Amino acid sequence: AAIEKLKQLKMQLANAESQMNEWMAQFEPDPKMPTTEERANYFAAQQVKAKKMRDDIFAALDSAAATLKQ
Numbered sequence: 001a002a003i004e005k006l007k008q009l010k011m012q013l014a015n016a017e018s019q020m021n022e023w024m025a026q027f028e029p030d031p032k033m034p035t036t037e038e039r040a041n042y043f044a045a046q047q048v049k050a051k052k053m054r055d056d057i058f059a060a061l062d063s064a065a066a067t068l069k070q
Contacts, residue, residue, distance in 0.1 A: 005067055006067065009060070009063055009064045009067055012059075012060040012063060012064075013060045013061070013064060015056070015060075016053070016056045016057040016059075016060040017057075019053050019056060019057075020053050020057060023049055023050065023053050027046060029042055029043070029046075030042075
C-alpha cells in the first residue's frame with residue numbers, strides 16, 4: 001500500500017511539473033496586441049492558469065510531505 005501511495009505521489013508531482021512546463025512554453029504575450037483591453041484579458045487569463053498551476057504544485061508537495069512524515 002505504501003509503495004502504491006508513493007507511485008501516486010510521484011505521478012501527481014510529475015503532472016504538476018508537466019503543467020508548469022507546458023504553461024511556461026506557451027506563455028508568449030504578443031507585443032503587437034493593439035489594445036490595452038486585449039493585453040489585460042490575456043494577462044488575466046494567464047493569471048488564472050498560473051494560480052491553478054501553483055495550487056496543483058502545492059497540493060502535490062503537501063501530499064508528498066505528509067506521506068513522507070508518516
